[in-house]
Amino acid sequence: MYLFLSILLFVTPSYVEQLLKKGEISKVEKECRGVEGESFFEGEVKFFEKDFDAALSLYGKLASSSPYANDALLRTLIIKEIxxxxxxxxxxxxxxxxxxxxxxxxxxxxxxxxxxxxxxxxxxxxxxxxxxxxxDIVMAIQVLLDAVQLEPASPFSPYLLERAGILYERMGKYDDAKDVYSKLCVEFPDSPIVPVVRNRIKQLP
Missing domain, CATH: 1.25.40 (Serine Threonine Protein Phosphatase 5, Tetratricopeptide repeat)
Known part of the structure; x- marks a missing residue:
């Protein structure tokens, strides 16, 4: 995903992703035009500008087949719930x-x-x-798991469990990752991220 930008002649979605991950919002707004997932990136710009209605509209334009579809669904949930x-x-x-x-x-x-x-x-x-x-990955995981335990019915719980699993993977704790992912799939079978999580389980060592 990290690109040698100096030799690229065109902008790619992964380049815009990196700008977004660094919080370079004005550059995201400029560079996202015409790339795959443009409406998602535009939505992110509006989200961080705190124009939440505009962000919601842009997320809604994203095709369900987009690689950013689940991210857009999460942002939509955030805007509607908070x-x-x-x-x-x-x-x-x-x-x-x-x-x-x-x-x-x-x-x-x-x-x-x-x-x-x-x-x-x-x-x-x-x-x-x-x-x-x-x-501090240990605390990062613990905060997520504590939140799920305290508010198991929260609409954010599936996303918290997914993130905990990803962090366990980063630590090389694949059994713990599998346990968390499996809990997500069993307790939140209707969550839109379940197919992604099942695929993560299949790819675990």
Whole structure:
């Protein structure tokens, strides 16, 4: 996915992904035109600009066959489930974290959850991101699993379990990853990410 950009003559989706992962939002807006998943990337720009209605509209334009379809579904869920005041802080939190300011991100998370404690599960996903940014993968996983235990019926629980599994894989704990993925598939069989997770299980060593 990492590209030698200096020798490319055209922009690819993976290049735009890397810009997005670094929080270079203005560059994403400029470079995403015409690439696969354009409406998703445009939606991300609007999300971080806190124009959530515009973001929702753009995510809705993405084809179900797009490799970014599940990401767009998650963003749609976030916008619909989280109240606007908290969501503004959470958008700032995520942007701070991906710009390598996890402590600043955590402060925004605190502001968001103070305004609506029912958003705990989503807040936990951001706290996990902050720990991950600090290379504390053990705590990043624990925050996710604790949130699922505290709020098992949260619509975000499948996504938290998936992320925990991915982090277990990164640590080489494949049995733990399989357990988490299997729990997701059994407890949330209707989640749109189940097919992806089943494929992850098949690919485990």
């Amino acid at each position: 109240n606007g005041e908290s969501l503004q802080f959470y958008a700032d939190a995520e942007l701070a974290i991906i710009r390598d300011d996890p402590d600043g991100g955590v402060e925004y998370v605190r502001e968001g959850i103070t305004r609506d404690s029912s958003t705990y599960s989503y807040a936990a996903s951001l706290l996990s991101m902050a720990y991950e940014r600090k290379d």
